[in-house]
Amino acid sequence: MEQILKILDIEGVRLAVGLLAVFLFVVVNALILTWAERKVAGHMQLRIGPKEVGPYGLIQPLADAMKLLGKEIITPRNVDKPIFYLGPIMIFIPVLVAFVVIPFDSYLQVRDINVGILVILAFSSFTVLSILMAGWGSNNKYSLIGSIRSIAQSVAYEIPLLLSLLAVIMMTNSLSLKDVVVAQKGIWFIFLQPVAFIIYFIAAVAETNRTPFDLPEAESELVAGYHTEYSGMMFALFFLAEYTNMFIVSAITVTFFLGGYQGPFLPGIVWFLLKSYFLVFVMMWFRWTFPRVRFDQLLNISWKALIPLSFINLLVTGGLLKL
Amino acid sequence: MGAIGFKFVVFIVAALLVIVSSLLMTTRKNPIHSALWMIVTFFAMAVIYLLLNAQFIAVAQIMVYAGAIMMLILFVIMMVSLDNGAQEQKRFPMAMGTRLSWALVVVVLLVELMFAALFYQATAKVGSYPAEAVASLGNAKTMGMLLYGKYIFPFEIASILLLVGIIGAVVLSRKNK
Numbered sequence: 188m189e190q191i192l193k194i195l196d197i198e199g200v201r202l203a204v205g206l207l208a209v210f211l212f213v214v215v216n217a218l219i220l221t222w223a224e225r226k227v228a229g230h231m232q233l234r235i236g237p238k239e240v241g242p243y244g245l246i247q248p249l250a251d252a253m254k255l256l257g258k259e260i261i262t263p264r265n266v267d268k269p270i271f272y273l274g275p276i277m278i279f280i281p282v283l284v285a286f287v288v289i290p291f292d293s294y295l296q297v298r299d300i301n302v303g304i305l306v307i308l309a310f311s312s313f314t315v316l317s318i319l320m321a322g323w324g325s326n327n328k329y330s331l332i333g334s335i336r337s338i339a340q341s342v343a344y345e346i347p348l349l350l351s352l353l354a355v356i357m358m359t360n361s362l363s364l365k366d367v368v369v370a371q372k373g374i375w376f377i378f379l380q381p382v383a384f385i386i387y388f389i390a391a392v393a394e395t396n397r398t399p400f401d402l403p404e405a406e407s408e409l410v411a412g413y414h415t416e417y418s419g420m421m422f423a424l425f426f427l428a429e430y431t432n433m434f435i436v437s438a439i440t441v442t443f444f445l446g447g448y449q450g451p452f453l454p455g456i457v458w459f460l461l462k463s464y465f466l467v468f469v470m471m472w473f474r475w476t477f478p479r480v481r482f483d484q485l486l487n488i489s490w491k492a493l494i495p496l497s498f499i500n501l502l503v504t505g506g507l508l509k510l
Numbered sequence: 511m512g513a514i515g516f517k518f519v520v521f522i523v524a525a526l527l528v529i530v531s532s533l534l535m536t537t538r539k540n541p542i543h544s545a546l547w548m549i550v551t552f553f554a555m556a557v558i559y560l561l562l563n564a565q566f567i568a569v570a571q572i573m574v575y576a577g578a579i580m581m582l583i584l585f586v587i588m589m590v591s592l593d594n595g596a597q598e599q600k601r602f603p604m605a606m607g608t609r610l611s612w613a614l615v616v617v618v619l620l621v622e623l624m625f626a627a628l629f630y631q632a633t634a635k636v637g638s639y640p641a642e643a644v645a646s647l648g649n650a651k652t653m654g655m656l657l658y659g660k661y662i663f664p665f666e667i668a669s670i671l672l673l674v675g676i677i678g679a680v681v682l683s684r685k686n687k
Binding site for chain 2: 267270300301302305306308309310312315316319320323338341342345362
């Protein structure tokens with residue numbers, strides 16, 4: 188054990204092991220979450236969800252993955268080829284970057300960067316960029332409308348997202364994710380910053396394009412939005428990214444508001460995953476509780492409610508800290 | 511060789527990337543392609559900032575330019591020229607004299623820049639915040655101290671400019687009502 192830890196301390200080895208672990212985690216996480224989403228949806232609608240493939244339908248996602256792998260990748264005739272192909276690949280850049288700086292446990296962190304949270308937030312705009320590339324490259328009006336909606340939504344919700352995290356950062360005096368977790372040793376920030384927590388979580392659901400804010404991919408009006416024209420593995424890449432993003436925003440919420448990897452009895456990584464997947468479950472719960480909002484409502488929620496509220500929260504936090 | 515050699519190679523690659531991608535940006539006919547090349551330019555510039563030990567500026571560069579502003583530019587492109595976006599853009603109707611005088615201005619500015627870089631060595635000076643001091647203070651903290659202390663006046667002017675911009679946008683968009 189000692190020796191393994193020593194080898195892991197070498198920078199290159201740590202990075203390589205970290206990247207490999209990230210790839211594995213992304214795939215396994217998506218497999219579990221597709222299954223969980225169908226099961227949760229089923230039980231909430233008094234159905235039982237998938238049950239044929241394996242016990243409780245556990246192997247169903249593997250079967251679906253095999254099906255997607257076997258499908259032909261179709262390129263429509265009038266697409267903008269470089270952009271069309273780059274879109275689904277680009278969507279993984281923010282995912283990789285986020286996993287590098289999130290502290291899963293006191294020692295399970297690939298790199299502790301002193302502006303860690305800024306790195307995640309800066310790269311998260313690449314998700315929207317790749318959605319835009321997919322929508323534009325597809326040369327399809329439904330895709331284009333989907334991606335335009337996605338940009339408007341992300342521009343609106345990025346502001347309350349940043350401001351709510353800023354309130355926590357003002358209390359910890361550090362942008363490093365590890366310092367934020369360590370600062371919550373006594374009391375979690377959800378109790379000190381309840382307003383920021385609620386604002387962050389609403390904005391995070393909007394940033395991941397989940398119901399009730401799933402207008403960019405609204406099935407009933409836009410077919411599937413920006414990924415209408417993609418087939419086979421290209422479609423699967425968007426799917427993988429969506430589920431990984433759900434986990435990442437939950438993990439950031441846990442790091443900032445729910446004490447990160449800290450908790451009694453169990454090892455840190457178990458606490459971290461338990462808390463994160465609970466929040467992922469809450470997001471699935473939202474999907475079957477709230478109807479989809481209208482587009483003007485969506486923008487009004489952010490510009491007229493969340494942003495003023497987060498500014499007031501910031502002002503109060505600053506005032507209390509100086510008292 | 512060693513650390514300096516590696517940094518030099520990274521700098522050359524990043525600098526070439528900046529030049530090539532900005533050239534590609536100005537010569538593409540498709541506005542979306544130009545915008546995407548512009549993002550590559552900003553990204554390569556962030557790498558150069560990293561080499562200068564300015565992690566906070568590098569991240570801010572990606573966040574503000576490559577992220578937010580590019581989103582807005584692309585948004586505008588899509589809303590304004592949805593019909594002829596992929597087709598050839600109309601050239602600016604400009605007289606030959608106007609074109610030449612613009613070219614002259616650009617050349618004068620470029621020459622001035624080269625003179626400044628060569629003779630005044632503006633970039634090679636060691637300021638009051640060398641790399642070691644920045645590292646010991648924490649990058650974001652140093653930036654904050656300088657912005658809200660020594661450079662408070664330029665900072666406030668910049669925020670007033672931004673405010674004017676916001677008000678201008680509101681006024682322009684309300685013109686029809």
